[in-house]
Amino acid sequence: MFDLKIFRENCLKMTQDELAKFIGEPLEKISRIEQKIEDIPLNIFLTIASKTGMTPDQLSQYEKPVACPINPEDTWQQTKFTKRTIVDYIEQGCAANATFWGDDYHSFIDGLRKGISAAVKKPKVALIGRSDVGKSAMINAIIGTEKMPTSWTPTTSIVVYLKHISDRPSYIEDEAWVFKAGKDASESWDDSRLSDEAYCRQWKIAGGTADILSSYGVRQGKHFATKEAGAAVIFVESEVLKNCDIIDLPGFGTGDRNEDDAITLNAKKAADVLIYLSIANGFMREEDIQYIKESISSLNIIEQSSEVDIPPLSNLFIVASQAHTVSNGNVTSLNDILDLGCERFEKTLPEGYWARRSSVSKKSYGHDVLKSRFFTYTTDIEHLRAKFESELKKILELLPRLINVRIKDFVRIYAEQSGIRLDIEIRTYTEMCDEREKYIKLLKEIEAHETERANDNQNRRMGIFEKIRTYKADSIDRFASEYGTLITVDNIVKIMKDRKVEKKKDDVQAFSSYLSSVLEERVQSILETKSAHLSKDIDDYLKVFASSHNIISSSDNPAVTINGVEFNVKRAFASGLAGLATFAGLAFWAGSLGNLGAYILVAEGVSLLSAVGISIGGTAAAVSSVAAIGGPVVLGIALAIIAALSVFAIFSGGWEKSVAKKLVNAYDEQDALMRFKDCIETFWDQTEIAFSAAADSLENEWAGYVDNLSTMISEYDIEAIKHKIAVARSIKNFFEHIPL
Incomplete structure (x- = not known):
């Protein structure tokens, strides 16, 4: 009919x-x-x-055209098998040895169990873009079923997570659950805690079929005005969801709710693959370009892997959606649109834009690489979406393989580190059996100097806080100076002429975007430089901490000892960073730990793909940390400047000077300098929080070490110590035989 x-x-x-x-x-x-x-x-x-x-x-006889769903090879199955094999090995080992091992060695096993269970997460694919560009329609096509509400008006108003039906916990019987909104954009339901029934029930406001989104998740829904809902999860039988989770985000720029943009910017941080949609008949407007640049700065650098060959920027898709609207889908016209869009994007990039990413991945980024990430899409015409679907299918098959490699790397490193710690414990306990008096003397020395040590360490801790505040002041002063030099009429006119900006609206708006990127690069450069100085300060702080306890460390062995008794200073300090929203200025130091840093964080539940930024170098970690704080601020200012220029008439004569004056006035109206200063202050305030957490962790672990030493001496029992040696050897053997 x-x-x-x-x-x-x-x-x-x-x-x-x-x-x-x-x-x-x-x-x-x-x-x-x-x-x-x-x-x-x-x-x-x-x-x-x-x-x-x-x-x-x-x-x-007309029927709605239906795009075939994407059906990648189920490569997650191998990753799932690896995880299950290791978890089973852990559970069986614990069950068989629970009585013999006792409670003393739970930390060794729990760290591995937690790392495997929490950090092995499916890749997340996020769709973002301005409102009404077809994100929900694309998702329905990709998964092969109509689950997301679609409309001719902007639709999705909450963050929607789509997961495979097999990922649904046993306590959820509905097809979909809707969760309440947080107090602000940074506080929302955390999908990584889906297995936590109490947590999810606390956030839940409704459950039912996918149709429930029509009430809570769309702008036309009866509950939209209440702002009650913030997120939802839907469980779907779909081949593509075996390899990934998909996140549908509210569109930018609706004007319906101010918090929508903030919600989207916050939620997309979890994305491993980013699909940005821009409607084909208005492709790559300046607002789109700003959103994409902000998104790239926080996108995981997955292409650095040597084990799995991943081409540069493979997790970025810039899509001209609704491609059939351009000359009825004419391929030549659409290719011209993609070329022009790529060209406009590149015109806004400051010199050296790709340098940081290249220093991490060791790969080159040029026009050809960027252009390869531009695609057309429509559900109506198959050949216009074929390249996009092929590339998306490819990356969704590669990422589970990469995670599988990372699982094995993590377990291998964890086993090696645990083996080192256990060897030291075995040696310590063996010596304690033969040389108890030495350890009694050691404990007395520690206790005699503990008050002095604690006071001295507190003073040095305050010294680090003072350095952080100095770096904050210096960063603000340095940026204010550079801002004052850059944002002047004469300097802007000079840059426009150097860059050969033409008297066209598009050219002027592209230049304003370029100028915003230059300012962002200046902020990043200043913060990275100061963070590198702080990294050296942290190393000095830890060296003094170690020397004050006569701790001996080996360059080949990250474990450290006091006369043979293990205490790992860096590990104790770094453990305090796990779970923080951002490391801020400590990201550079965390990156210097290499695989040790990744091992510590993954053991605390950080995802394997996210931990890549730590394991491959401080620059990546620092850039990501800066972007997490500065990105939204820069984006907001840049969009406001673009909006101001959109209603500005370009006259003949000294038009460059007129544009420059308009830009300077627009930056003043946006109070840009003060907002950038606030951004820098926030960065260093977060750095103080991170350092405080890490320093507390170091002190707490040291106190635990001293208590353990005291207990072993005061409750000296030769048979008990021999038992500890036997247990340590048993657990070491357990780690040496993990199935990889």
Whole structure:
């Protein structure tokens, strides 16, 4: 039976009002027909056939075009098998040795169990873009079923997580759950805690079928105005969801709710693959370019892996959506649009934009690499989406393989580190059996100097805080100076002439985007430089901490000892960083730990793909940390400047000076300098929090070490110590035989 609404939306691509005018009928008539209040009259049916050039038979047999779902090879199955094998090995080992091992060695086993269970997470694919570009429609096509509400008006108003049906916990019987909104954009339901029933029930506000999104998750829904809902999860039987989770984010720039942009910016940080949609007939407007640049700065650098060959920027997709609207899908026209879009994007990039990413991945980024990440998409015409679907399928097959490699790397490193710690314990306990008096003397020395040591360490700790505050002041002063030099009429005119900016609206807006990126690069450069200085300060702080306890460390062995008794200073300090929202200025130091840093953080539940930024170098970690704080601020200022220029008329004569004046005034109106200063202050305030957490962890672990030493001496029992040696050897053997 002919469905007018489906035909109008999917074939004609018209609104009800446009169709009414097209065929010369009242809008109310069209509305009643589409609502099935009345049947379509024969004369209207024939008019539509005539106007569209179709025969009545063709029209009556019209069906909505359906894109085939993406069906990647289930490479997650191998990753899942690896995880299950290791978890089973742990559980069986614990069950068989629980009585013999006792409680003393839970930390060794729990760290491995926690790292495997919490850090092995499916890749997340996030779709972002301005409102009404077809994100939800693309998701429905990718998964092969209509689960996301779609409309001609902006639709999705909350963050929606789509997961495979097999990932649904046993306590959830519904197809979908809706969760309440947090107090602000940074506080929301955490999908990584899906297995935590108490947590999820605390956040839940409704459950049911996927249709529940029509009430809570769309702008037309009856609960939209209450702002009650913030996120939802839907469980779907779909091949593609075996390899990944998909996140549908609210569109930018709706104006409906100020928090939508902040919610999207916060949620996309979890993405391992980013799909940015920009409508083909308005492709890569300056606002799109700003959003994409902000997104790239925080996107995981997955292409650095030597084990799995991943081409540069493979987890970035810039998509011209609804491609059929451009000359009926003409390929030449669409390629021209992609070329121009890429060219506009590159014109806004400051010199050395890709240098940081290249220093991490050891790969080159140029025009060809960037252009390869531009795609067309429409559900209507298969060949216009074929390249996108092929590339998406490819990366969704590669990422589980990369995670599988990372699992094995983590377990291997964990086993090695645990073996080192256990060897030291075995040696310590053996010596304690033979040389108890030495350890009694050691404990007395520690206790005699503990008050002095604690006071001295507190003073040095305050010294680090003072350095952080000095770096904050220096960073603000340095940026204010550079801002004052850059954002002047004469300097802007000079840069415009150097860059050969033409007297065109697009050129001027692209230049304003470039200027914003230059400012962002200046902030990043200043903060990275100061963070590198802080990294050296932290190393000095830890060296003094070690020397104050006569701790001996080996360059080949990250474990450290006091006269043979293990205490790992760096490990104790770094453990305090796990779980923090950002490391801020300590990211550079954390990156210097290499695999040790990744091992510590993964053991605390940080995802394997996220930990890559730590294991491959401080620069990546520092850049990501800066972007996490500065990105939204820079984006907000840049969009406001672009908006100001959009209503600015470019006159003849000294037009460059007119534009420069307008830019300077726009930056002043946005109070840009103060907002950048606030961003820098926030960065260093977060650095203080991170250092405090790490220093507390160091002190707490040291206190635990001293207590353990005291217990071993005061409750000296030769048989008990021999038992500890036997247990340590047993656990070491357990780690040496983990199935990899």
